[in-house]
Amino acid sequence: MTEQGKILVTGAGGFIGGRTVEVLHAMGRGPVVGGVRRWSSAARIGRFPVEIVLCDVTSPGSVRAAMAGVTHVVHCAVGGREVTVDGTRNVLQAAREAGVQRLVHISTIDVYGPEAGEVLESRPLQRMGALYGDAKIEAEEACLAGAAAGLPLCILRPTIVYGPFSNLWTVEFAQRLQHRPWTLPRERAAGICNAVYVDDVVQGILLGLEHPAAVGEAFNINGAEWPTWFEYFTALNHHMGLPPITAESAAVSFLHAWAMKPARDAAKFALRRFQPQIMALYQRSSLAKWSMKRAEAMFRAAPTPGEFLLYGRTATYPTTKAERLLGYRPRFPLADGLRLSAAWLRHHGFIHSDHERTVA
Amino acid sequence: MALPCIAVVGCGAIAELFHLPALRRHPDVMGRAVLVDPNIARATELAGRFGAAGTAASLDEVVERIDGALILTPHRLHFPLALQCIRSGKHVLCEKPLAESAAEVDALIRAAADAGVAMAVNNTRRLIPAYQAIRDRVASGSIGSVRRIEIEFGEPFDWPVAGDGYFGVRGGGRGVLADLGAHVLDLACWWLGAEPSLDAYHDDSFGGTEAVAQVDLRGSESTLGIRISWLSKLSNSYRIKGSEAVLEGSLHDFGSFTIRRGSHTRRERVEGAKPFAEYGHALLDNFLEVAVGRAAPLVSAADVRSSIALIEACYANRRRFDVPWHEAYTRLLHD
Numbered sequence: 106m107t108e109q110g111k112i113l114v115t116g117a118g119g120f121i122g123g124r125t126v127e128v129l130h131a132m133g134r135g136p137v138v139g140g141v142r143r144w145s146s147a148a149r150i151g152r153f154p155v156e157i158v159l160c161d162v163t164s165p166g167s168v169r170a171a172m173a174g175v176t177h178v179v180h181c182a183v184g185g186r187e188v189t190v191d192g193t194r195n196v197l198q199a200a201r202e203a204g205v206q207r208l209v210h211i212s213t214i215d216v217y218g219p220e221a222g223e224v225l226e227s228r229p230l231q232r233m234g235a236l237y238g239d240a241k242i243e244a245e246e247a248c249l250a251g252a253a254a255g256l257p258l259c260i261l262r263p264t265i266v267y268g269p270f271s272n273l274w275t276v277e278f279a280q281r282l283q284h285r286p287w288t289l290p291r292e293r294a295a296g297i298c299n300a301v302y303v304d305d306v307v308q309g310i311l312l313g314l315e316h317p318a319a320v321g322e323a324f325n326i327n328g329a330e331w332p333t334w335f336e337y338f339t340a341l342n343h344h345m346g347l348p349p350i351t352a353e354s355a356a357v358s359f360l361h362a363w364a365m366k367p368a369r370d371a372a373k374f375a376l377r378r379f380q381p382q383i384m385a386l387y388q389r390s391s392l393a394k395w396s397m398k399r400a401e402a403m404f405r406a407a408p409t410p411g412e413f414l415l416y417g418r419t420a421t422y423p424t425t426k427a428e429r430l431l432g433y434r435p436r437f438p439l440a441d442g443l444r445l446s447a448a449w450l451r452h453h454g455f456i457h458s459d460h461e462r463t464v465a
Numbered sequence: 466m467a468l469p470c471i472a473v474v475g476c477g478a479i480a481e482l483f484h485l486p487a488l489r490r491h492p493d494v495m496g497r498a499v500l501v502d503p504n505i506a507r508a509t510e511l512a513g514r515f516g517a518a519g520t521a522a523s524l525d526e527v528v529e530r531i532d533g534a535l536i537l538t539p540h541r542l543h544f545p546l547a548l549q550c551i552r553s554g555k556h557v558l559c560e561k562p563l564a565e566s567a568a569e570v571d572a573l574i575r576a577a578a579d580a581g582v583a584m585a586v587n588n589t590r591r592l593i594p595a596y597q598a599i600r601d602r603v604a605s606g607s608i609g610s611v612r613r614i615e616i617e618f619g620e621p622f623d624w625p626v627a628g629d630g631y632f633g634v635r636g637g638g639r640g641v642l643a644d645l646g647a648h649v650l651d652l653a654c655w656w657l658g659a660e661p662s663l664d665a666y667h668d669d670s671f672g673g674t675e676a677v678a679q680v681d682l683r684g685s686e687s688t689l690g691i692r693i694s695w696l697s698k699l700s701n702s703y704r705i706k707g708s709e710a711v712l713e714g715s716l717h718d719f720g721s722f723t724i725r726r727g728s729h730t731r732r733e734r735v736e737g738a739k740p741f742a743e744y745g746h747a748l749l750d751n752f753l754e755v756a757v758g759r760a761a762p763l764v765s766a767a768d769v770r771s772s773i774a775l776i777e778a779c780y781a782n783r784r785r786f787d788v789p790w791h792e793a794y795t796r797l798l799h800d
Binding site: 132145146148149150151268269311452454 | 623628641673694699700
């Protein structure tokens with residue numbers, strides 16, 4: 106890094122931000138400041154002797170205060186539009202005012218839309234009417250404006266980030282895999298997963314913070330292997346020590362997902378409308394408790410129709426640009442990343458021992 | 466009827482969400498209460514919202530004119546503030562954990578005896594009917610001699626802490642063990658009817674506040690395994706294996722548990738279960754009686770001494786879990 110100062114990580118209570126704080130601290134990369142929106146989200150990074158500050162990116166004053174003495178920023182905070190777009194603008198503004206020397210903005214491959222084939226950074230971004238992807242495009246546009254105004258920054262577009270503390274791609278699937286029957290057959294999950302282990306994303310962040318060639322650029326950050334989704338599930342299943350997946354047929358699976366949709370919608374509606382009454386019934390009646398837990402497990406195990414689109418997509422996101430300009434090289438093959446993930450899942454009680462068998 | 470003048474010392478989330486709503490059930494007492502916090506704006510806001518009589522920035526300003534104090538500050542301040550109140554002849558109800566060491570608990574007990582005041586502790590779980598029934602079952606020998614106690618207690622941390630004193634260096638390096646552990650280790654000692662010794666203690670602190678902890682204990686004929694977490698939902702259950710039967714239940718089920726004898730399992734229901742906050746009401750109501758000399762504390766400092774001694778022993782012997790997923794970052798250092 107150029108001149109040593111504090112490194113502020115926004116969204117430090119989250120998955121990627123939390124790991125970034127941990128690694129920066131462990132590697133001794135200068136004083137690290139974990140910015141959290143609420144104190145209650147600091148339990149994970151509080152395990153380390155790092156400075157923790159309130160940094161509500163929706164509040165310009167809060168961001169400005171968090172930026173005191175900061176020379177480098179990793180902007181991981183994400184949320185609704187007010188966080189992702191307005192929050193990013195606030196972070197960029199405060200970083201400019203503070204004279205920040207480098208900012209790494211964490212974006213996503215969702216900015217490309219539902220592309221197929223090899224998707225390189227030069228591909229135009231596509232607004233698809235989806236809150237997350239569209240908001241991230243706006244945030245990137247704000248970053249480009251910031252860069253044009255002289256703020257040295259780069260944009261990272263990680264793919265499917267899995268690993269310890271990933272609720273979406275690790276914990277969620279670990280829970281599904283333990284609820285049999287598994288309802289997602291190979292044919293319905295033949296798309297490319299583009300899994301990248303979280304520490305490889307952190308590698309990209311470290312390079313983005315340090316490398317002169319990163320400034321003004323956007324980079325795909327992907328893993329070294331591009332397994333299909335079914336291969337990803339199967340490998341996770343294996344490392345969790347679960348019995349092999351024996352899925353139902355593709356047709357049954359598809360019907361199952363569609364049949365579950367109205368039930369899922371009805372349950373969501375009922376919970377929204379009658380939550381106190383439902384919770385009271387849950388507490389009073391063991392039959393109601395059993396039925397609700399069973400229904401929750403069923404809903405959790407069954408993919409939604411929308412998921413089939415994701416699991417069928419064949420786009421890949423090569424990292425040739427990051428490799429060429431920054432020297433990025435994924436260090437975590439899928440087997441290693443999933444082995445570490447499974448150990449973490451076990452440690453945190455996400456794998457129930459009655460489901461496990463010994464992994465060969 | 467004599468009304469106590471109560472100081473509410475510490476205006477964080479626990480005061481706002483539990484103690485002040487409980488105190489508001491006694492408008493006459495609330496009308497005389499004073500809220501104490503160095504963040505005077507916060508104290509003033511809560512005093513206005515709950516109808517307290519006044520505010521103060523420090524205990525020194527009010528300690529002479531109160532009958533009793535609720536100590537609701539960050540953990541490390543419990544002991545000095547409680548001792549200050551006791552030495553001024555005031556009754557105390559302190560949030561858990563009461564203190565950081567057995568010596569501190571002993572000092573509080575001695576000081577309270579010398580001053581003729583009561584030292585009560587907010588270990589609310591001792592009032593839960595199912596837990597009390599379990600203590601009675603074990604004490605009566607109905608499951609034989611205890612061989613093994615297992616307790617798991619954990620949820621992702623979601624307590625709306627109002628300040629930065631809970632985590633990291635500012636949390637004094639004492640995290641989930643001092644927080645959830647103060648409840649669970651107290652239950653374990655209470656159920657066992659004795660203070661077990663420490664076999665091993667592991668947590669995940671890297672110099673800050675631990676978020677996951679494993680406590681392994683040993684009694685005269687038993688072993689105990691306790692796991693607590695701020696980072697994930699655990700089974701939130703207990704199992705007490707005796708030589709003749711096994712007691713099992715959910716920590717969230719205050720009105721029942723199961724007894725298993727051989728292949729026969731029976732659910733035992735216990736009267737009087739109520740929402741969790743109401744056990745706090747009961748402790749507060751008791752304290753208002755304590756503060757005017759009409760009752761003894763439901764949970765006293767002496768009751769929690771064993772669990773505080775164990776927490777102290779844990780921190781003195783802390784070892785880190787094997788965490789390969791953390792150490793994996795070293796792979797980024799090498800080509």
